[in-house]
Amino acid sequence: MELRQEALKQLKQFSEQHLSSYAAKRNFDYGPKMRTNTSVLSKYISHRIIDELTVLRSAYGAYPFARIEKFIQEIMWRTYWKGWLEQRPQVWQDYVTDLAKLRSQTQTEQYQQAIQAATAIPCFNDWVKELQTHGYLHNHARMWFASIWIFTLKLPWQLGADFFLKHLLDGDAAANTLSWRWVAGLHTKGKHYLATTKNINLFSGTTYSNLHLNETAMPCIEAKQYPITPLSFTNPNYDNALCLFHYLDCSFAEQSPLVSKSKQVAVLDCVSHLRSLQYASPVLDFKQKIQSQLQQHLATSLNKDVPSISEEHLANFVKKHNITKIVMPYLTTGYEHDLVEKIKKEMKEVTIEYAVRDYDKYCWPFASKGFFAFKDQIPGIIAKFM
Numbered sequence: 001m002e003l004r005q006e007a008l009k010q011l012k013q014f015s016e017q018h019l020s021s022y023a024a025k026r027n028f029d030y031g032p033k034m035r036t037n038t039s040v041l042s043k044y045i046s047h048r049i050i051d052e053l054t055v056l057r058s059a060y061g062a063y064p065f066a067r068i069e070k071f072i073q074e075i076m077w078r079t080y081w082k083g084w085l086e087q088r089p090q091v092w093q094d095y096v097t098d099l100a101k102l103r104s105q106t107q108t109e110q111y112q113q114a115i116q117a118a119t120a121i122p123c124f125n126d127w128v129k130e131l132q133t134h135g136y137l138h139n140h141a142r143m144w145f146a147s148i149w150i151f152t153l154k155l156p157w158q159l160g161a162d163f164f165l166k167h168l169l170d171g172d173a174a175a176n177t178l179s180w181r182w183v184a185g186l187h188t189k190g191k192h193y194l195a196t197t198k199n200i201n202l203f204s205g206t207t208y209s210n211l212h213l214n215e216t217a218m219p220c221i222e223a224k225q226y227p228i229t230p231l232s233f234t235n236p237n238y239d240n241a242l243c244l245f246h247y248l249d250c251s252f253a254e255q256s257p258l259v260s261k262s263k264q265v266a267v268l269d270c271v272s273h274l275r276s277l278q279y280a281s282p283v284l285d286f287k288q289k290i291q292s293q294l295q296q297h298l299a300t301s302l303n304k305d306v307p308s309i310s311e312e313h314l315a316n317f318v319k320k321h322n323i324t325k326i327v328m329p330y331l332t333t334g335y336e337h338d339l340v341e342k343i344k345k346e347m348k349e350v351t352i353e354y355a356v357r358d359y360d361k362y363c364w365p366f367a368s369k370g371f372f373a374f375k376d377q378i379p380g381i382i383a384k385f386m
């Protein structure tokens with residue numbers, strides 16, 4: 001995959017030139033023209049064009065642990081969010097339900113000013129434009145943005161999370177939804193993140209004045225509790241199965257040789273589904289590109305015909321090829337997963353099973369409490385997988 005080559009090149013360059021100063025410099029947002037103090041790998045990692053272990057191994061091989069500990073922890077934040085949401089999928093379902101209820105609020109002047117970069121807060125307007133142009137924001141800018149959205153503009157966090165998810169090239173249901181909840185004070189109950197003019201001016205490299213941010217707001221609260229749903233995984237048998245890939249785990253085939261045993265291989269087209277949810281065009285184009293490259297890559301490496309199949313054509317394909325079992329790389333909670341759950345209900349004649357990576361199977365159960373408890377497991381995770 002061309003995108004994989006691009007990602008590996010970026011990883012190499014970052015590891016060799018900037019990783020050693022990551023801990024000291026990562027919090028500074030120097031703007032879109034100077035993105036070397038963080039890896040900017042998120043759009044690749046979130047689609048597993050390169051997976052977490054590839055990135056961890058590259059860092060681990062380059063420097064002593066103490067030097068790269070902060071970077072490893074940041075990669076682990078992704079694993080933590082994924083595992084946390086996987087054990088509480090109701091958080092996502094409630095978010096989707098809330099969004100439908102909040103739809104009328106997108107017509108308000110306050111919301112329209114926010115998404116059109118027309119608020120009275122210049123830094124916020126700058127980030128809106130940057131997000132729409134580049135499909136990316138620095139982590140600190142994401143925190144400031146979410147905090148201003150919730151506490152100064154007083155807009156619902158769910159609408160902000162929706163705006164992010166549909167404009168970020170790295171948009172990820174777990175990292176995004178849970179980070180917004182974290183800023184609001186709903187993840188660590190009562191502990192919210194308040195953006196301040198002083199902090200923005202210190203780390204953004206721009207001197208903004210008269211921002212008039214709400215720096216004393218109280219955290220958001222919710223009555224609902226989210227108990228853990230225990231994870232359960234199967235070990236699917238690929239014999240006579242259709243192995244149905246998707247763009248959220250592009251490197252799955254490389255670490256699972258059993259895939260070659262499947263009767264048919266195809267890629268599920270999820271882009272049309274996201275188009276119906278009104279994702280921004282650059283995000284749809286990026287996902288379309290990933291999907292096409294994944295399809296070509298699988299066809300070459302497995303030496304098989306690999307079609308791309310949309311939801312509407314799946315039933316016909318299955319019937320034509322006499323398929324009764326579909327195996328997919330595990331689909332984590334999010335819109336693509338919702339699509340497959342809908343397909344499962346409609347296509348009763350086939351079973352759909354998920355194949356899960358050892359890394360996810362091992363790490364996700366540790367994400368049962370806060371990140372600090374998860375962090376204690378990092379040495380064990382490193383020892384097992386490096």
Ligand SMILES: Cc1cc2nc3c(=O)[nH]c(=O)nc-3n(C[C@H](O)[C@H](O)[C@H](O)COP(=O)(O)OP(=O)(O)OC[C@H]3O[C@@H](n4cnc5c(N)ncnc54)[C@H](O)[C@@H]3O)c2cc1C
Binds near residue numbers: 040078176183
């Ligand atoms: C409100 C908000 C929304 C966010 N939404 C997303 C999202 O949709 N998708 C997404 O991948 N990240 C999200 N993040 C996390 C983080 O901002 C990005 O992962 C990071 O900015 C990507 O830049 P980078 O690749 O240079 O990161 P680096 O600092 O170089 O980190 C390396 C990798 O570690 C992972 N990572 C780093 N920090 C985090 C984090 N806090 N949470 C999860 N993973 C992390 C990413 O895969 C990243 O590529 C969000 C953060 C906030 C505050």
